[in-house]
Structure formats: C-alpha cells, structure tokens
Amino acid sequence: xxxxxxxxxxxxxxxxxxxxxxxxxxxxxxxxxxxxxxxxxxxxxxxxxxxxxxxxxxxxxxxxxxxxxxxxxxxxxxxxxxxxxxxxxxxxxxxxxxx
Numbered sequence: 001x002x003x004x005x006x007x008x009x010x011x012x013x014x015x016x017x018x019x020x021x022x023x024x025x026x027x028x029x030x031x032x033x034x035x036x037x038x039x040x041x042x043x044x045x046x047x048x049x050x051x052x053x054x055x056x057x058x059x060x061x062x063x064x065x066x067x068x069x070x071x072x073x074x075x076x077x078x079x080x081x082x083x084x085x086x087x088x089x090x091x092x093x094x095x096x097x098x099x
Contacts, residue, residue: 022046022052024083025044028044031079032057036059036075038063042059043057043058044057045057053088054088055087057091057093059076059093062096064096072094
C-alpha cells in the first residue's frame with residue numbers, strides 16, 4: 001500500500017516520506033517492462049506525493065531507435081492507455097541507450 005505524509009522530515013509537500021515504490025509505480029513499471037523488454041533503463045516516479053495522480057517516466061530502449069521523440073512518447077502513451085485515464089498528468093522522457 002502506498003503511503004504519503006506531511007512531516008518535518010520532508011523537503012517539499014510533493015516528496016514522499018517513505019522511499020519505497022508506490023503500487024502505481026510498480027504497476028506502470030511492470031507494464032513498460034512487458035511492452036519494452038529491451039529497455040536498458042526504466043524509472044517511474046509518482047510526483048503527486050504518492051496519490052497516483054501524476055507520474056514521471058524515464059525510459060531508454062533500443063525499440064526507440066530511428067523514431068522521433070514524439071513517436072517514442074506515443075509508444076509509451078499507447079502502452080499506458082488504460083492507466084492514463086485515471087491520471088491528471090504524465091511526464092515522459094525517452095531515449096535510445098548508448099551503444
């Protein structure tokens with residue numbers, strides 16, 4: 001279960017007090033690993049303070065080779081079509097791994 005709080009130890013209201021992944025982060029990462037099995041780097045962060053309203057995704061995959069950034073983002077959006085319906089926002093950063 002995901003947990004967020006407002007406490008003295010937090011730097012900002014959006015920072016989670018626990019460093020464990022939220023259920024949403026795990027679910028999104030699993031979907032992206034399945035859709036992009038050759039991904040060399042993947043990081044999913046709940047940037048809404050743990051409530052699951054907004055995520056930031058960093059993913060590098062050879063499957064993006066030869067595609068424009070907008071096409072790469074479209075592939076990620078397509079993979080997360082169902083999850084996006086319940087979000088307020090999504091930041092996507094894609095790239096091709098160094099060879």
